[in-house]
Amino acid sequence: MxxxxxxxxxxxxxxDGTVNYKEMHDLYDQILGAGIDGVLVGGSAGEFYAFxxxxxxxxxxxxxxxxxxxxxxxxxxxRMAKSETISLSNIAxxxxxDAVIIVGPYYSACNQEDVFxxxxxxxxxxxxxxxxxxxxxxxxxxxxxxxxxxxxxxxKNFVGVKDTHPVLRHTQKYIQEIKSKYPDFKVFTGYDxxxxxxxxxxxxxxxxxxxxxxxxxxxxxVEALRQEDLQKIKTMQRxxxxxxxxxxxxxxxxxxxxxxxxxxxxxxxxxxxEPLTPLTDEAKQxxxxxxxxxxxx
Numbered sequence: 126m127x128x129x130x131x132x133x134x135x136x137x138x139x140x141d142g143t144v145n146y147k148e149m150h151d152l153y154d155q156i157l158g159a160g161i162d163g164v165l166v167g168g169s170a171g172e173f174y175a176f177x178x179x180x181x182x183x184x185x186x187x188x189x190x191x192x193x194x195x196x197x198x199x200x201x202x203x204r205m206a207k208s209e210t211i212s213l214s215n216i217a218x219x220x221x222x223d224a225v226i227i228v229g230p231y232y233s234a235c236n237q238e239d240v241f242x243x244x245x246x247x248x249x250x251x252x253x254x255x256x257x258x259x260x261x262x263x264x265x266x267x268x269x270x271x272x273x274x275x276x277x278x279x280x281k282n283f284v285g286v287k288d289t290h291p292v293l294r295h296t297q298k299y300i301q302e303i304k305s306k307y308p309d310f311k312v313f314t315g316y317d318x319x320x321x322x323x324x325x326x327x328x329x330x331x332x333x334x335x336x337x338x339x340x341x342x343x344x345x346x347v348e349a350l351r352q353e354d355l356q357k358i359k360t361m362q363r364x365x366x367x368x369x370x371x372x373x374x375x376x377x378x379x380x381x382x383x384x385x386x387x388x389x390x391x392x393x394x395x396x397x398x399e400p401l402t403p404l405t406d407e408a409k410q411x412x413x414x415x416x417x418x419x420x421x422x
Contacts, residue, residue, distance in 0.1 A: 128324045130133030130343045131199060132161050132336035133168035135382060136184070138396040144184060148392035150191050152337075155391065160344030161336050163224060164188065169260070169289075169311070170334040172379060173201050177400035178209050179262025181217055189221035203228035205245065211250045226256040226287060231264040237272050244374075246273075248280040255282050260289040260315070267295075270302045277307055287332050289315030293322055300327045318344070318369050319366060321362050326352050334378065335368055337393075338385050342368075366372045374412055380404045381412065 126256035134156070136150040153164060166188040167181050176184070185200045192198050200217035202225040202361070204210045227247060231241055245263040250257050257276075261267040267290075276283050286303075288296045296319060299312045304327055313332045315325040320331035322345075336343040342364060347359035372399040375381045378396055384404050395403040 126323055126353060127330065128320075128328070128330040128350050129162040129197070129291060129313075130320070130330055130336055130347045131163045131165055131197060132156050132340065132343075133165040133170040133315075133332050134188075135334070135336050135337045135379065135386070135393060136171040136249060136398075137392060138172075140396055140403060142396075142398065144180070144396055145392075146187060148394065149184075149188070151392035153192055153196075156336065156340045157192070157196040159340035160348070161196070162330075162347070163199060163223070164192070164257055165201060166222075167201030168226070168258075168332075169263070170337065170379065170382075171201070171290045172398045173203075174238050175401070178213065182213060185213070185217045185222060185316045186220040194221065195263065197224075197245060198222045200225045201228070201258075201378065205230055205232075209249050213360070214247070214251045214253070214255070218251070222253075224254035224256055224284065225251065226258050228258040228260060228270070229264055229266075232388040234265045236266070237269055240266065240268055240394045241272050241275055241336075243277055244283075245279060248264045248283055248355065249277065251282065251313065252284060254284045255280070256287060256311070256313075258287050258289070260287075262289070269366075273299070273303055274306065275311065277303070277363070284309075284330070285311030287313045289317050290318075291316060291321050293326075296323050297326045311335070316363075317365050320346055320365070323357055334382060335365065335371065338371070338382055338389070338391075339368065346370065370402060375404070377401060377409065384412075385407065 137145040201221040202213040259268045296314050311329040315332035317335040346361045372378045383395045
């Protein structure tokens with residue numbers, strides 16, 4: 126099976142709110158060295174929404190330069206202002222990113238015609254490959270199969286979708302109804318526990334945040350799928366299932382993953398961009414009682 130695991134990278138942030146680029150470089154090297162196929166810079170896990178345009182631009186350009194084609198670089202370039210989305214996307218492509226991924230406008234509760242119009246205009250002006258980021262829990266709308274098919278008719282640079290939807294059947298419909306007409310179109314799930322069933326259904330892999338903490342495990346997931354090793358696939362699915370607790374024990378998950386990475390001596394500061402805050406000592410004590418077994422085994 127042809128599949129990939131891409132890490133939506135967490136951002137190591139100094140106490141003053143700046144990016145710790147030394148640790149980010151080390152983190153890129155560790156994740157790719159563990160066998161993960163690529164990184165998404167400027168995604169939800171990386172707290173893109175809390176960074177300015179210039180900050181995100183600097184992060185993307187730096188990542189593309191440092192990684193230098195040693196892994197797939199997917200740049201999160203969705204901005205509330207359409208002109209910024211277009212500009213940032215083209216800067217990312219020019220800097221060496223392999224593709225951009227764009228979350229549609231949020232808060233405004235777009236209808237499907239709004240969504241089509243937005244992506245139609247930005248894709249037409251981006252000089253490289255584009256992934257659509259479907260995340261209804263954050264945007265307030267779900268991008269329909271029909272909208273994606275309408276965009277595919279017009280845009281050859283529209284190459285894939287990340288579907289961050291907890292219900293596997295939703296991703297399967299994308300696979301069945303879109304890839305049947307466009308076999309080369311890529312469908313990735315945004316939930317780690319859906320990676321294996323989505324690939325078995327014909328999808329292309331996962332862009333999941335557990336790969337920040339467990340890159341070797343996530344690499345083993347896709348290796349088991351590539352080898353079609355049923356026993357190993359079953360084992361990997363159960364290992365991932367256990368670790369989905371990261372998304373459940375605390376909202377949002379970013380501070381928990383950052384804390385876990387710091388506990389494992391990985392290159393990561395525990396600070397977050399406002400409005401997110403790092404875990405308090407009291408929260409850590411409480412979480413220790415129910416979740417520390419995940420990262421201290």
